Amino acid sequence: MSIEANEEFKPKIVAFCCNWCSYAGADLAGSSRLGYPADVKIIRVPCSCRVNPMFILRAFEKGADGVILCGCHPGDCHYSTGNFYARRRMTMLFSMLDYIGVENGRTRVEWVSAAEGVKFSTTMNEFVEKIHSLGKNVRLGDLRCRN
């Protein structure tokens, strides 16, 4: 598997971005032409606290190699406290994912403000690189969905 990974491994990466900070940060990365690999696909959510652990499990089940959640910086949440909930929930979820063998590196929470286009781009570059180093994720794959 690792040989295959070295050849043409195109990871599937889902990024959940909150509407107010990180999605806008991603927009700024775009309008500033700060590139990152096309493997990252963004899903817009109103707040990082909208992200149900179920969504992340589903992504891994459907073959995602990495999932990243981006929200406003702690204290700057558009809804005051949403990202605090997200932080707790994800800490819990990630520790459990680690327990069942999905490495911690495949999941990440990052705070990106609307003004941090550069941070968004570097975060995504780093994350994709990390996923490349980890290789394909097979732990939570739903085999029934594979060809």
Place this chain on the structure above:
Amino acid sequence: MQRIGVFVCHCGSNIAATVDVKKVAEWALKEPGVVHAEDYPYMCSEAGQSKIQAAIKEKNLTGVVVCSCSPRMHETTFREAAERAGINPYMVEIANIREHCSWIHKDMEEATKKAVILMRAAVAKVNLNTPLKPGESRVTKRALVIGGGIAGIQTALDIAEAGYKVDIVEKTPSIGGRMSQLDKTFPTLDCSACILTPKMVEVNKHENVNIYTYSEVEKVSGFVGDFTVDIRKKARSVDMDKCTGCGVCQEKCPSKKTPSEFNRALNTRTAIYTPFAQAIPNVPVIDREACIKFKTGKCGICEKVCQAGAIKYDQEDEIITEKYGAIVVATGFDMIKLDNYDEYAYSQSKDVITSLELERIMNAAGPTKGHLERLSDGKAPKEMVFIQCVGSRCSDDRGKSYCSKICCMYTAKHAMLIRDKYPDVNVTVFYIDVRTPGKNFDEFYRRAVEDYGVNYIKGQVGKVIPQPDGKLLVRGVDLIDNKQILKEADMVVLAAAIEPNKDVRKIATMLTASIDTNNFLTEAHAKLRPVESPTAGIFLSGVCQGPKDIPETVSQAGAAAVKAIGLLAKDKLMTNPCTAKPDELMCNGCSQCANVCPYGAISYEVKEINDHGVRETRRVASVNSALCQGCGACTVTCPSGAMDLQGFSNRQILAEVDAICR
């Protein structure tokens, strides 16, 4: 089953240059529910919108996906277009294939593949969209302005002139802000107080304006059109209604050793004080930390000398709760602390000062009564050196990365004023670049150089070394002649960077307004919505948004006022229909959702539930859609999965995840 139309925008070449738009449209037709797909150079144009509307009518579309720029740009445009064609606006979704695809990828094949996937995710979502109807909320016809500097004053005046009530909350004992500390203003050399104080008087007298000085915003709740704000009116220890402003208390006060905030600690003030002569209101406050009466219980001289009987030692802080429709932030700026720049000897020598301190020294009401003199020995200086960009345009963590924008101009002003008043004083300015964009600004700077003989040297200063004889040895470099410079100076003036007021972070958090890494408040759009915060109902005025000079601040203040007036002029606002909705069959009334709701939007009611023929009376959650802002915290907390968010439902997001991972 939905009938979905997919519309792929070229955005000129912005998208089409890196994404094969025809292919995206082709692939769209293979998606479930898609009955129509086309591409067009500019979907947002009138013609593009007509194409969408025509397709909706011809093909009986129930849902629309537009593959274009960010939904933050044109979601509203397309939703309104769809509504005009007869379908619910919330049946429209955007696939962001510009900011999140074409602009950041170079390889056409890769970008096209990604665009197809983003399109698929949007189609999968629209397949599960349901029509949503916005509610209505009322607008309180009153505005709050936080900060009473020139920005706040101008905004308040403009709103008040339009006929709406405005409250100004100012932290210090008087309105006036930084501008009241300035001596002269560029590029006209107007006396700052002469142009500011009439405005202060006007705003104070205006029937629609109410000013809370020595007050702070303590708590903000609610949302656009209906904010509830707690204002802490700090105990002044002086009865504002009785005080006549005669000033005898200040003359007689025996505690005279507190550094004057207004004069940048260059001299001292009494414990009972008004910050400056033209202060509004002209009512002193007692600084309880400095007052002998408060510290030891003995004294009470001010009470004895006050003929009006206005001194109230037992006055307490008062909390005022008021409702507002719009809030304007005008919290202004401060100079950075110079602890990181010890090479300039600011902490070692009294004769190394900041520009704002020089401003006070030059002012007739300042610590030296307007005479230019060294603070160490009171002697008149012969050689003055100005150092630019102290903490501005800094590439490391010591200072600020941005240009403070006003320093080049005020230094030219200072240099010119000094050369004008004291022609025998030599003035040298060390600069990196001289930046003078602005009406009549460059002409002003050239006058300083050409007519007033100010010596500008391109290069930075490495060190200022205080000498035993009281002089300052300035060691710098001249980049044009490529040589080291050693210069003896009598005074050194540092153009310290400006930074947002230190309280702005606290205020931004209360308002849930976003803030950037430099603590400047973020505007909703850098070019098109420069005076609005992304948080609805919050507007930005002055330097809290970014460095600016007085003319720019005043224009922005007016712009913020117009935006606030536009909001206050409405009787009702449409509310976001993407609110939480409980499934009463699944809800067991456990209260978890109400515990996490930041808006108190969830309550409980006992209801008769008909669960597939089984009738029972249970406690179930109920969401007040006027209060719910749609964050979704409750949806994840709900242990039974009963709570869902309309417009971002579990099924919709899972469908997007599936489409991306397919």
